[in-house]
Amino acid sequence: MSAISNLGELLQRGAAAAPALRAPGRPALTHEGLRALAAGTVAALNAKGIGRGDRVAIVLPNGPEMAAAFLCVAAGASTAPLNPSYKGDEFTFYLDDLKPKAIIVQQADATPARASAEALGIPVLELIPGEAAGSFTLQGGTPGTASKPGMAEADDEALVLHTSGTTARPKIVPLSQRNITASARHIGTALELSESDCCLNIMPLFHIHGLIAAVLSSVAAGGAVCCTGGFDALKFFRLLDEERPTWYTAVPTMHQTILSRADRNAEIIQRAKLRLIRSSSASLPGPVMEAMEATFGCPLVESYGMTEAAHQMASNPLRGKRKPGAVGLPAGPEVRIMSDEGEFLPQGEVGEVVIRGPNVTAGYEANPEANAKAFTNGWFRTGDQGMLDADGYLQLTGRLKELINRGGEKVSPLEVDGVLSAHSAVAQALTFAIPHSKLGEEVGAAVVLREGAELTERELRDFAAKYLADFKVPRKVVFLPEIPKGATGKLMRIGLAEKLGISL
Known part of the structure; x- marks a missing residue:
């Protein structure tokens, strides 16, 4: 699979009659059907004057048509999902x-x-959905x-996304x-798909x-994805x-x-027999990882990803040691730790x-200032702080812009999250900065308790102090x-004190 570097080649991998896209209550779209849909979509776009490198925004609800539109449009143009x-x-x-x-x-x-769009x-x-999951036809536009x-080539743009833009204009x-094909390959290797x-x-x-x-x-991987309407x-x-x-x-x-609903669904969990569960896009508290593995009886693989790396950068191994609180070993790109001065730092x-x-973006579009800050000698600076431990596992200590500066003392929100999450009464914890007139910032935490649990602020602070x-x-x-979340389900640290109306 190492030679595959574009969507057209990637779509050739699945067995013709095997399902590629599934959805509840719908016939599956086979890999052969997906290949035909991609070829037809690229031809239809070409006939409307849209080809390689041209962007097509996609505004569709979660489901098989959204998945298919991404795959098929990206096979011959650039997708911009919104x-x-x-x-x-x-x-x-x-x-x-x-x-x-x-x-x-x-x-x-x-x-x-x-x-x-009209304005x-x-x-x-x-987009008009067909009978099989993900099948569709396109109407409208003007001939061109x-x-x-034709089908896209390795260096053509496939996908364009904005950064979340929590502190500045989105890039x-x-x-x-x-x-994107390299990242898909890296994930498949890590999970043995x-x-x-x-x-x-x-x-x-x-x-x-x-x-x-x-x-x-x-x-x-030649497998299938069952597309739901989103998380419910x-x-x-x-x-x-x-x-x-x-x-x-x-x-x-x-x-x-x-996990909070697992007890009442124990029989389903037993029947389901998942091979693995994957977690990414934010740090998973160690106690949650351990509880998920015990509940589902399968590995929970925590991975580390970001948009600029077409998602995956590191992953805990499926087989071997999975370290709670660590995001694993490099799983695709090279991963190093760098000082502010641009020097590589040793383990620890x-x-x-x-x-x-190969999965890392060449740079932000039309933003030389951001690129100058983001790249040092060809290495992309992620904005995350962390270290590589003695075993080579990456331990994240927080987003640099999320670190709490309390009178000159730097506090890692992730470290505090981990301690608070270890309390038996805590289901979720999110540590954040509270503006403070003298110290600059003070440490705050938002906590969701487990169902039926009781805990006071003093009790939790005493626990953390240990x-x-x-x-x-x-x-x-x-x-x-x-706890307030963003559109993708991520907990939002920055600005949370203001959002909750908290001051000290």
């Missing part, structure tokens, strides 16, 4: 920034993206001639065919995690029972919600995680029924 829950102003911003040649929306979907003069293509027709991250595997996708498909880890890695805690176990996937991938908040020393490899230096113990703990 969150379907955006408001009109947000669509206008992103479409104006991306300047796509067309936008795909589902027929009869009254999304505000239509008005934004910007962007043709709207209507593509300047670069455009272009990913090439080579980038094969044609007998089926991933239950509960991740949003406008996000790198769902697109690459769930969809592309499954198809690349009330439906998850029924889908697990009915669809019988061999694995699923999710963010920690989803795993924690699943803390610095910035840097990467380079394991943390005094300056790291949260000065303020708020108990919430749910």
